[in-house]
Amino acid sequence: MxxxxxxxxxxxxxxxxxxxxxxxxxxxxxxxxxxxxxxxxxxxxxxxxxxxxxxxxxxxxxxxxxxxxxxxxxxxxxxxxxxxxxxxxxxxxxxxxxxxxxxxxxxxxxxxxxxxxxAVLAHDEPGSHYEDARVTTRAEKSGEGWVLQGAKGVVQHAEHADALLVSARTAIDKPGNEFDEAGISLFLVPRDAAGVSVRGYRKIDGGRAAEVTLDNVKVNADALIGRQGGGFATLEHARGYGIVALASEAVGAMDIARDFTLEYLRTRKQFGAPIGSFQALQHRMADVLLEIEQARSAVINAAAAIDAPRAQRERALSAAKYTIGRIGARVAEEAIQLHGGIGMTWELPLAHYAKRLVMIDHQLGDEDHHLARYIALGREAA
The missing domain is CATH 1.10.540.10 (Acyl-CoA dehydrogenase/oxidase, N-terminal domain)
Incomplete structure (x- = not known):
């Protein structure tokens, strides 16, 4: 290929x-x-x-x-x-x-x-631990429309969004079904709708996010996206593209962290010689370069599988997200350690790339979540 x-x-x-x-x-x-x-x-x-x-x-x-x-x-x-x-x-x-x-x-x-x-995604909830199907926000029929009640966490750019794509459970006929994939619906909710409360804050890696509370938010029937109770498949499909995006973003950030570190190893001198001439540091940097190429391969595999049948697609996506989480953290750690103390300073761009790499792991499921998901998907396919 x-x-x-x-x-x-x-x-x-x-x-x-x-x-x-x-x-x-x-x-x-x-x-x-x-x-x-x-x-x-x-x-x-x-x-x-x-x-x-x-x-x-x-x-x-x-x-x-x-x-x-x-x-x-x-x-x-x-x-x-x-x-x-x-x-x-x-x-x-x-x-x-x-x-x-x-x-x-x-x-x-x-x-x-x-x-x-x-428009921004409002899906994750406090205590959801990356479980895509764990939705406790509820939507109940009210005349021709719906009434939403619940809370969403870490909603990116919510303060300045025009609309929120909210996941809510419409199948509420039995207790303890907050983990069921069936019964989840998606609604496009105006951010300025009555009952929508947004509490914003700064993120550690730059930009802003918010906690969103939905208190008896009334929306019209045309706010429902797709079929009632069939929102999980749509959410999984859309978040798949999000995983490809995040994994690709991480590879771009790794490339820059690599370039910064190589340049520093060439210019920083100790004992009258560039520290990049020391064999121990060369070996560490070589390992980093190999890991980045492995991450790039995982992203290529995920991008190629985005239109494949579900089992193949989701395994490729989880493999990529796991790989990015593991390698991103290692690249961040090695880059900072090879820079020494200066690598932690706010003024050095490298520190910001390192923070972003670490935080990418926590969006749309961290490496532990996706490793477990990859194993579970493999068992389903067996």
Missing amino acids: DFQHTEDRRMLADTLNRFITEQYGFNTRDTIARSTEGFSAEMWQRFAELGVIGALFDEADGGFGGAGFDVAVVFEALGRGLVVEPFLDTLIVGRALAHAGSEAQRARIASFIDGSQI
């Missing part, structure tokens, strides 16, 4: 990498990440004008890409620049609408692509 990118993808990568290098340098990124908004609406609009958001979606939904490798190319470049704009949630929400939304709901993807609206 040929894993070389097409000419269009190479052009997209070159354009995006050049834009990030010239317009989204570390100082600019740091200012944006520490701002009260946690992202730049101006930069978001410029990314949209470049066509970067459109590359994440199929032509049928107004985009011009949408394949697993299109997602990988975009997010690898975003990882190299530590971009904090809401690409991940835009991808997940847009993919959910494309998978199960009505014609009117799918039409909203165009507003994501042109940057005029932002």
Whole structure:
């Protein structure tokens, strides 16, 4: 199989990498990440004008890409620049609408692509421990619409989103069913709807997230995405693209951490010689380089399997997320240790890449979760 990118993808990568290098340098990124908004609406609009958001979606939904490798190319470049704009949630929400939304709901993807609206995923709950099917938020019928009650945690960019994609349990006829895959429904809820409460905070790796409380939130019937009780398959489908995105972002961040470390080993001198000439450090760096290439292979495998049958797809995704979690932490640790004390300073960009690599492991399931999931999926297939 040929894993070389097409000419269009190479052009997209070159354009995006050049834009990030010239317009989204570390100082600019740091200012944006520490701002009260946690992202730049101006930069978001410029990314949209470049066509970067459109590359994440199929032509049928107004985009011009949408394949697993299109997602990988975009997010690898975003990882190299530590971009904090809401690409991940835009991808997940847009993919959910494309998978199960009505014609009117799918039409909203165009507003994501042109940057005029932002929608984010509100699925994880306090104490869910990465279990995708653990949903205690409830939605009950009320006339022609629904009433939502519950809480969601770590909702990215929720303070400035136009809409929230909320998972809620509509099958509530029996107690103790909060782990059932059946009975989960998805709703597109306006952030400013009555009863929606958002408490924002800064994230350790830059940007902002929020805790969201839903207190008797009333929505119309057209807020339901797809079939009542059939939201889990849509959620799994959309989060699969999110895993490819996160894994690709991590590879981009690893490449930059590698480059910083190699440059430091070449220039930092001890006993009159560059420390990179010391054999022990050469061996450690060689191991890091091999690990990064293994991570890259796992991402390629996941991107290639995104349209495969469920068992094959989900195993490839969990394998990639596990690999990224393990290797990302090692790259972060080795890069900091090889830099010494300076590697921990706020002023050095490396420290920010290391934090981002560690935090990627905790989005959409950490390495322990995905290792267990990979084993369970293998048993199901046996």
